[in-house]
Amino acid sequence: MDKKDKQYHQPVLLKETLEKLAVKPGGLYIDATIGHAGHALAICQQGGRLLGIDLDPHNLSIARERLHLACPAPNLRGLGALWQLSQANFKNIKSTARQNNFSPIDGILFDLGLSQNQQKGKGRGFSFSDTQSLDMRINPTQIKLTAAQIVNSWPEKNLEELLRLTVQERYAAQIAKAIVRRRKEKLFESGADLATFIAKSIPASSRNHPATKLFLALKMTVNEEVENLKTALAGSLSLLKKGGRLLVISFHSTEDRLVKLWFLEKSQKKELQLLGKAQSPTFTEIKKNPLARSAHLRTAQKL
Numbered sequence: 079m080d081k082k083d084k085q086y087h088q089p090v091l092l093k094e095t096l097e098k099l100a101v102k103p104g105g106l107y108i109d110a111t112i113g114h115a116g117h118a119l120a121i122c123q124q125g126g127r128l129l130g131i132d133l134d135p136h137n138l139s140i141a142r143e144r145l146h147l148a149c150p151a152p153n154l155r156g157l158g159a160l161w162q163l164s165q166a167n168f169k170n171i172k173s174t175a176r177q178n179n180f181s182p183i184d185g186i187l188f189d190l191g192l193s194q195n196q197q198k199g200k201g202r203g204f205s206f207s208d209t210q211s212l213d214m215r216i217n218p219t220q221i222k223l224t225a226a227q228i229v230n231s232w233p234e235k236n237l238e239e240l241l242r243l244t245v246q247e248r249y250a251a252q253i254a255k256a257i258v259r260r261r262k263e264k265l266f267e268s269g270a271d272l273a274t275f276i277a278k279s280i281p282a283s284s285r286n287h288p289a290t291k292l293f294l295a296l297k298m299t300v301n302e303e304v305e306n307l308k309t310a311l312a313g314s315l316s317l318l319k320k321g322g323r324l325l326v327i328s329f330h331s332t333e334d335r336l337v338k339l340w341f342l343e344k345s346q347k348k349e350l351q352l353l354g355k356a357q358s359p360t361f362t363e364i365k366k367n368p369l370a371r372s373a374h375l376r377t378a379q380k381l
Contacts, residue, residue: 088116162178169313187325188310226265229296233258247291311340329374
């Protein structure tokens with residue numbers, strides 16, 4: 079890996095993703111969560127024409143810089159630009175593709191994980207060590223609700239339901255009660271503040287930080303991820319040409335279960351064909367990139 083590349087988020091399951099996409103030169107592909115363009119670069123370098131979508135303006139800027147350097151060719155055999163980018167919520171994938179005159183599609187990829195800079199960066203609120211923020215909005219200009227507002231104002235019952243229903247947190251009631259008790263004395267102001275408090279309030283896990291599921295539930299709720307994913311999957315199916323492939327990389331059971339059941343439903347209706355079982359990273363990949371450990375890739379093909 080080039081030294082410069084280490085600053086970028088490393089794409090998970092890259093080899094498996096490219097095999098499943100089966101990129102054809104001149105084919106149309108959408109990376110609906112382009113991030114740092116790790117998967118997108120490989121698609122372009124194999125001759126695919128790409129539409130990259132991301133809600134985070136900072137990540138979109140990074141993707142644009144990397145694609146410009148790696149795939150500078152203005153056209154491919156007269157077929158038009160190799161890549162184009164759009165700042166948008168992937169729930170609007172159907173209208174975004176049409177606005178960019180980009181269809182029908184040969185392959186669509188959703189990588190539902192956060193980029194490394196989002197996970198570990200200061201001032202975003204996603205990190206257990208972020209002392210500056212408890213925001214968690216992917217795009218602050220388009221989303222009003224923040225994680226801080228949830229933990230500092232939602233009733234105890236709502237907090238418990240959020241944890242129990244969204245991420246199946248076994249200590250949902252205990253966490254909700256502790257949060258309400260603490261905020262009467264002092265409001266939560268940062269990711270570090272919240273994570274430290276939760277770690278002292280519930281039993282430690284042997285594998286994950288005690289606040290892992292809470293942070294996940296907050297991120298999902300702030301960014302309306304479940305509803306957006308349902309809408310995005312439906313829109314993707316309508317964009318794919320016959321034989322086009324839909325790939326989803328998820329990182330936790332709630333999203334993976336949603337994708338699994340949606341794929342199954344569409345396969346039973348003869349709209350999609352499942353292409354094998356879910357794929358997980360190899361031990362070698364996890365050793366190189368620990369952030370990949372919980373990834374699952376599911377693939378289906380339009381009938």
